[in-house]
Amino acid sequence: MTAQETAPRAPSLDGRTLAPVADQAPGQVGTGTRFAYHERDGVVWADYAGGDVARGHLVGTRAGDRLDFRYVQLRTDGTTASGHCVSEVTALPDGRLRLTESWEWESGPGRGTSVVEELTTGGRR
Numbered sequence: 038m039t040a041q042e043t044a045p046r047a048p049s050l051d052g053r054t055l056a057p058v059a060d061q062a063p064g065q066v067g068t069g070t071r072f073a074y075h076e077r078d079g080v081v082w083a084d085y086a087g088g089d090v091a092r093g094h095l096v097g098t099r100a101g102d103r104l105d106f107r108y109v110q111l112r113t114d115g116t117t118a119s120g121h122c123v124s125e126v127t128a129l130p131d132g133r134l135r136l137t138e139s140w141e142w143e144s145g146p147g148r149g150t151s152v153v154e155e156l157t158t159g160g161r162r
Contacts, residue, residue, distance in 0.1 A: 047102050047126040047134055050074040050081060055136065055153040062147075066090055066110075072153060081106060089113055095122070102126040104136065107143075119144045133157065 053074050060067035069088035072095075074081065081104055085093040091113045097106020104124040111117055122140040129135055133155035141148040 047128040049076045050083075050099075050126070050134065051076040053134060054156050055134070056087075056156055058152045058154055060088075061149070061151060066093075066151070071156075085110070097122075099126075108140075117144070118142060129154070 051074065055072045055074060057066055057068055057070060066085070067088035070085055070090055070093075071087050072083045072085040074083045076082075076099060079099050080096075081099050082096045083094070085095070089112050091111045093108060093110035095106045095108035097104055102125055104122070104126060106124075107119065107121055109117065109119040120140055120142040122138050124136040124138040127135050127137070135155070136153045138151045138153065139148075140151065
């Protein structure tokens with residue numbers, strides 16, 4: 038790939054807060070979960086919590102508008118879970134960012150897709 042092919046088209050995730058647009062199954066992230074993203078030199082990481090998640094962390098890389106990361110979380114019921122996710126970053130017409138995600142649990146069975154979008158100031162989409 039050339040530098041142009043791997044250069045992000047969407048802006049940096051650094052300092053942005055995102056939330057799922059729909060609830061997932063119990064014990065997973067949902068509309069009450071908030072992700073606080075950071076990004077520097079192709080490395081992305083976030084802390085997240087809310088809904089059924091007491092505390093979660095993700096870390097990975099960004100190449101162009103593709104994120105590849107691992108996540109771990111502590112649920113409110115005291116159980117833990119981990120998995121892998123690949124996301125595509127896109128800029129919405131209003132300037133907010135959207136992540137279209139394909140994820141898979143590594144700590145147990147299950148996989149799926151989800152969408153998270155950046156919140157505006159005040160916590161709404």
